[in-house]
Amino acid sequence: MLERPILPPFVQSGIERVTVMQGQALASSDPTIEFSTVLGSCVATCLYDPDARVGGMNHFLLSEPPAGHGGATLDEHYGVYLMELLVNTMLGKGARKSRLKAHLYGGANVNRNMMRIGTANAEFARAFLQREGIELAREDLGGTSARRVDFRPASGQVRCRTVEDRLAPPVQPTARPAKATGEVELF
Secondary structure (H helix, E strand, O other), rough: OOOOOOOHHHHHHOOEEEEOOEEEEEEEOOOOOEEEEEOOEEEEEEEEOOOOOOEEEEOOEOOOOOOOOOOOOOOOOOOHHHHHHHHHHHHHHOOHHHHEEEEEEEOOHHHHHHOHHHHHHHHHHHHHHHOOOOOEEEEOOOOOOOOEEEEEEOEEEEEEEEEEEHHHOOOOOOOOOOOOOOOOOOO
């Protein structure tokens, strides 16, 4: 009888990789799901409730609408919307806000000729977590390199790797996803 080799945590068979695109927030308690994304100046937040064994990831392009944005509908590419959406989605799956642990990734300034969008995104994400009382367990933010993040929401396992800049997504999306539907409760 052949023994099956034990594979490293992120090379297990039977895992379904789900890509988290700009403007998305996804959560799951399924142990066979792995969320994955590639970030340049964008930021991804990975939240995990160790007791409920539920986790989620978002991917935002910009932190907040520019001043003078008016009362227009909040765009799903802004962190201010996606952070609330991620927390609310997790609460709907049985997580408790007091138990949430956060990991932040991305926020690079990959184009030296542009505004420091990555820095602004990283500062916004840290401030949001502090304001909401969510523990920041780990971060890999800033610099000039793109990152790939793989996150197992049911176990809270995460892996972050630097990738070649040419693989980083563009700062401005070429095709925007359909508008988000549903409601976000701001608390």
